[in-house]
Amino acid sequence: MKTHLAGLQKEYFNAIRVGWFLTVRQIRHAGKGTTSLIVFIMILTFLNLIVVSGLLVGLISGSFKQFREGYSGEVIITSEAGRSYIEDSPELISFLRSHPEVSAISPRYNISAQVLGTLNDLPDKGKRANRIGARLVGIDPLQEDTVTNFSRFIKYGEPLLPGDDGYILIGANLLKKYSSFADANIPGLEFLEDVDVGSRIEVSLTFKGGVVVKKDFIVKGIVKSKVDEISTRMFILDDELKRMLPVNQTQVQEIAVRTDYRNALALVSEIKLFMGDNSARTQTTDEAIPSFLRDIETTMSILGNALSSIALIVASITIFIVIFINAVTKRKYIGIMKGIGISPRAIQFSYILQALFYGVTGSLIGLFLTFVVLKPYFDAHPIDFPFSDGILVATAVGAAIRVGILLFVVLCAGYLPAKIIVRRNTLDAILGR
Amino acid sequence: MIRAEKLIKSYGKGELELRVLKALNLEITNGEFVAVMGPSGAGKSTLLYQLSLLDEPTSGEIYLDGGKTTHLNQAEKTSLRLHKMGYVFQDYALLPDLTAIDNVALPLLMQGMSKSVATDKAKIALTRVELVDKINNLPSQLSGGQQQRVSIARAIVHNPYIIFADEPTANLDSRNGQLVMEAFLDLNKDGQTIVMVTHEEEYARYARRIIHLKDGEILSDTRKK
Numbered sequence: 001m002k003t004h005l006a007g008l009q010k011e012y013f014n015a016i017r018v019g020w021f022l023t024v025r026q027i028r029h030a031g032k033g034t035t036s037l038i039v040f041i042m043i044l045t046f047l048n049l050i051v052v053s054g055l056l057v058g059l060i061s062g063s064f065k066q067f068r069e070g071y072s073g074e075v076i077i078t079s080e081a082g083r084s085y086i087e088d089s090p091e092l093i094s095f096l097r098s099h100p101e102v103s104a105i106s107p108r109y110n111i112s113a114q115v116l117g118t119l120n121d122l123p124d125k126g127k128r129a130n131r132i133g134a135r136l137v138g139i140d141p142l143q144e145d146t147v148t149n150f151s152r153f154i155k156y157g158e159p160l161l162p163g164d165d166g167y168i169l170i171g172a173n174l175l176k177k178y179s180s181f182a183d184a185n186i187p188g189l190e191f192l193e194d195v196d197v198g199s200r201i202e203v204s205l206t207f208k209g210g211v212v213v214k215k216d217f218i219v220k221g222i223v224k225s226k227v228d229e230i231s232t233r234m235f236i237l238d239d240e241l242k243r244m245l246p247v248n249q250t251q252v253q254e255i256a257v258r259t260d261y262r263n264a265l266a267l268v269s270e271i272k273l274f275m276g277d278n279s280a281r282t283q284t285t286d287e288a289i290p291s292f293l294r295d296i297e298t299t300m301s302i303l304g305n306a307l308s309s310i311a312l313i314v315a316s317i318t319i320f321i322v323i324f325i326n327a328v329t330k331r332k333y334i335g336i337m338k339g340i341g342i343s344p345r346a347i348q349f350s351y352i353l354q355a356l357f358y359g360v361t362g363s364l365i366g367l368f369l370t371f372v373v374l375k376p377y378f379d380a381h382p383i384d385f386p387f388s389d390g391i392l393v394a395t396a397v398g399a400a401i402r403v404g405i406l407l408f409v410v411l412c413a414g415y416l417p418a419k420i421i422v423r424r425n426t427l428d429a430i431l432g433r
Numbered sequence: 434m435i436r437a438e439k440l441i442k443s444y445g446k447g448e449l450e451l452r453v454l455k456a457l458n459l460e461i462t463n464g465e466f467v468a469v470m471g472p473s474g475a476g477k478s479t480l481l482y483q484l485s486l487l488d489e490p491t492s493g494e495i496y497l498d499g500g501k502t503t504h505l506n507q508a509e510k511t512s513l514r515l516h517k518m519g520y521v522f523q524d525y526a527l528l529p530d531l532t533a534i535d536n537v538a539l540p541l542l543m544q545g546m547s548k549s550v551a552t553d554k555a556k557i558a559l560t561r562v563e564l565v566d567k568i569n570n571l572p573s574q575l576s577g578g579q580q581q582r583v584s585i586a587r588a589i590v591h592n593p594y595i596i597f598a599d600e601p602t603a604n605l606d607s608r609n610g611q612l613v614m615e616a617f618l619d620l621n622k623d624g625q626t627i628v629m630v631t632h633e634e635e636y637a638r639y640a641r642r643i644i645h646l647k648d649g650e651i652l653s654d655t656r657k658k
Contacts (some may be wrong), residue, residue: 014545021535021542022528029530336526339487340587341515342543343508422598427488430526 011345014151018342019349026350027357035358041318042362042406043369048311048372049402053304054392058378060297063226063388068285071229072350073106073147073256074264074346076270077282087279093255095274101263109138109241110253115174115234117192130191131357134174135233136203138241147258150223153230156265157197157221165240168197168203168217172224173231180386197221203234205244226388231369312405316413319355327351331421335429338422348418355414357406363403370394435595435626436460440493441535442479442649453479456493457648461628465608466621468640469630475646477630484628485518485597486510498658515543519588523599525580527572527587533559534568537587540643544591555641558586562616578609585616589625598629602636614639 027035068074077092079085088091089107096105113136116129141160144150151159155178160169172178176191195201197219204214217236225231242249259267264284271282327334337347375392382389427433442454454478459590461467461484467476482488484495486502493503497517507624520526527536534555541551562582572580581601598617611615614636621627621641624636631637645652 010545014543018542020538021539021548022530025535125452194484333526333528336522337528337539339514339526340520340540341511341513341518342539343511343515346543427482430487430522 010341011030015343015346016158016349016353018337018346019353022346022350022428023142023353023357026354027059038318038322038358039361039365040317042300042358043366044368045311045315045318046402046406047369049081049308049406050366050394050399051374051392052307052311053301053396054370054379055383055390056300056304057297058391058393059383059385059388060293060300061393062382062385063293064285064289064297065391066225066227066389067289070148070150070225070227071256072105072285072288073258073392074097074285075257075259075267075271075282076263076285076288077255077257077280080278080281086255088275089251089255090281091406092271092275093252094186094270096257099267099270101259102257102265103260104258105144106139106144106147106256107238107252108144108254108256109238109245111138111205111241113234114204114206115192116204117195117199128190130193132174132192134171135204137233137235138238139235140238147256150235153223153225154221155224158221159221160235160237162237162355164237166217167220167236168201169221169223169235170201171231171233172222173228174234175222178222179223195219198414203236207246213246215244226386229289251326256356295428304380308402312409315406316409319358319410319413320417322358323351323355326354327417327421331424331429332432333424334421335431337426338426341428347422350417351418352411352414355410359407359410363406367399367403370399385404407430434460434462434496434498434648435628435655436496437480437484437495438473440480440483440495442476442483442488453649454483454490454493457649457651459484459644459651461626463566463594463622463626464621465627465642466554466617466627466640467642467644468637469628469644469646470632470634470637472645473632474648476649477632477646479648479649481597481599481628481630486514486521515540516591517635519591519593519596521581521584521596521601523600523603525572525577525584525604527580527583529572532569532571533564533575533583533586537571537590540591540651554590555586558590559583561619562586576609577603578612581605581609581613582616585613585620589620595626595628598627600630600632602631602633607635610636627630628644 020238075091077086093105093107114131114133116131118130139150139160140149141162154169155172159169173181174192175195176182177196178192179191182191199219200216201219202214202216204212206212215354223230223235257267268282268284275282334347338344371394375394378390378392382391437457437459440454440457440459441452443450443452445451457480469480471477479488483490486495490503497513502510504514507626528539531539534552537555537558538548538551542548546554556565556568559568562585564582564586567575568578572583575583598655600612605613617627617629618639629640637643642654642656644654
C-alpha cells in the first residue's frame with residue numbers, strides 16, 4: 001500500500017513537473033496580445049470581486065468613518081436614557097484628561113432649543129413663523145478641533161473662536177438656502193428661511209417649570225457635513241451655553257474621546273468601572289452606530305458578493321473557452337504527446353497550470369492595484385455620495401479569500417476542457433479525425 | 434521481439450464492415466530494419482498503429498518482448514510507448530512551442546530524469562543527427578529535413594526497444610530523404626530495431642526486410658542476405 005502511494009506520489013510529482021515544463025514554453029511562445037487580454041480579464045474579474053463589494057461596503061463604512069472622525073471620536077459618552085446629563089461629568093472629564101491612552105476629549109453641552117430666524121417680523125396671516133426646533137451644542141472650539149477638527153466643516157463664514165460670545169454656527173440642513181433636503185418637500189421637515197452668515201437669530205431654551213431663556217446670536221458660520229450630528233445642530237461657546245442654564249451648569253451631555261482605535265473597548269470598560277453602570281452611556285463608535293446602518297452594510301456586502309459571483313462566472317467561462325480553444329487547436333499535438341508516451345495527467349496539468357498562471361498574474365496585478373493604487377486613492381479622495389464619502393473597504397484577509405476563490409474557479413475552468421480534449425482517442429487526435 | 438497473431442482490424446459493422454487487416458501474422462526480431470510497403474489502402478499505416486499500440490485491434494494479439502499487450506489499459510500502453518518505443522511521423526510531429534532540444538528532452542523528463550540529464554542526453558541525440566547547432570531553434574525555424582531529424586532524435590533519445598516510422602520521407606526532398614534513411618541505417622547498424630512504412634521503393638531498399646501488403650494481407654516478405 002505504502003509503495004503504491006509512493007509510486008502515485010512520484011507519478012503526480014513528475015506529471016506536474018512535465019506539465020510545468022510545457023506550460024512555461026506554451027506561455028513563452030503564446031501571442032503577447034492574447035496573453036495580455038486574458039490577464040486583463042483576470043485583473044478586471046479580481047477588481048470586480050474586491051472593488052465592487054469594497055465600494056458598496058465602503059459607502060456605509062465611509063459614513064461610519066466620518067461619524068467617528070467628525071463627531072464621536074473612538075469612544076462617545078452620552079447621557080443615560082431618561083437623564084438629561086452625564087452624572088459627575090467633571091470627575092469623568094478629569095479622569096479622561098489624565099488617562100494615558102486618551103489623546104484628546106471634547107465635552108459638549110447639548111440641549112433642545114427653538115430658534116427664530118426672522119427677528120421683529122411677525123408672520124403673515126396663515127403662514128408659519130420662521131422658527132424651528134434644533135439641538136444647541138456648547139463646545140470649546142479648541143478642544144473640539146483636537147477631537148474632530150471641527151473647523152473643517154465651516155462651509156461659509158468663519159469658525160468659532162474662544163471669546164466669540166454672541167456668535168453661533170448653524171448646521172446647513174437647518175437652513176432652506178443650504179440644506180440638501182430643501183427641495184425634497186418632506187412632511188414635518190422645516191427650515192429657517194432667509195438666514196445666512198451675518199444674520200441675527202433668536203435662540204430660546206425652555207426648562208422645567210416653564211422657565212424660558214432667550215438670547216440673540218449673530219450667525220458666524222454655516223457648518224456642513226454628511227454627519228447629521230453636525231449638519232442639523234447649532235453650535236455656540238460652551239461657556240455661553242453654560243451661562244444660559246439655570247441648573248447643573250457643570251454637567252455635560254456628551255463627551256467625545258479620541259484614543260487609539262484598538263484601545264476603545266478597553267477604555268469603555270475602564271470608564272464604566274470608574275463611573276458605575278448607570279451614570280452614562282459609554283460606547284465605542286462601532287456600538288454607537290445605529291443597527292439599521294449595520295444592516296445596510298451587511299446588505300451591501302451581500303449585494304457586492306452577488307455581483308462578484310456574476311464576475312466570477314464570466315471569468316470561469318472566459319478561462320474555459322480560452323483553454324478549450326487552446327486545447328482544441330492543439331489537439332493534434334496533444335495526440336502526439338500521448339503517442340510518444342507523455343501521460344494524459346501531465347498534459348492536463350500543463351493546461352491547469354496555464355489557467356493558474358492567468359489567474360495568479362491577474363490576482364497579483366489586481367492586489368497591487370487594490371492596495372497600492374485604488375485604496376490609497378479612495379482614502380485620499382473619497383467618492384462624494386449624497387449621504388457619505390465612500391471609501392474602498394479592502395482587507396488582507398478578504399483579499400486572500402477572493403484570490404483563493406478566483407484561483408479555485410480558474411483551476412476548475414482550466415481542468416475541465418483539458419480533461420475533455422485529453423480523453424479523446426490518441427490516434428484520432430494525431431490524424432485529426 | 435514484436436509479434437502479431439491473427440491481427441484483424443475492421444471499421445464499421447455488418448454489411449458496412451471494412452476489414453483493413455485480415456488475420457495477419459507477423460514477427461519482427463530484435464535488430465531488424467523492416468520496411469512495410471504496399472499501395473494506398475493496403476493497411477500499412479493501420480498495421481503500424483496496431484504494432485505501436487496507438488490503436489486497438491478488432492481481434493488478435495500483439496506480443497511485445499513476449500508479453501501480451503491487448504489487455505493493457507491506456508495508461509499502461511502510454512507507459513510502454515514511453516519506455517519501449519520511438520516514433521517518427523510523416524509530418525515530423527514536433528511540438529511547435531518547444532525548441533529542438535526541448536522536443537527531444539521531453540520523453541526523458543516524462544521518464545523522471547532531471548532536466549540537466551535529459552538536456553545532456555537530448556544534446557547527444559541531436560549531435561547524432563547532426564543538428565547540435567540548431568538545438569535552440571523552434572520547429573518553425575528549421576527546414577523539413579531538419580525537423581524530421583529532430584523527430585528521429587526524439588525517437589531514439591530514450592534508447593527504445595523499437596522505432597516506428599510512418600512515411601518518414603514523404604514530405605522531404607530526395608536529399609533530405611536520403612539523410613533520414615542514412616540516419617536510420619546508422620541506428621540499425623548499432624542494433625536498433627526499426628519498422629518503417631513507406632511507399633517509395635528507393636527508401637525501402639535501405640531496409641533489410643521488406644514486407645509487401647495488399648488488401649490487408651501480406652503479399653510478400655523478403656529478407657536481404
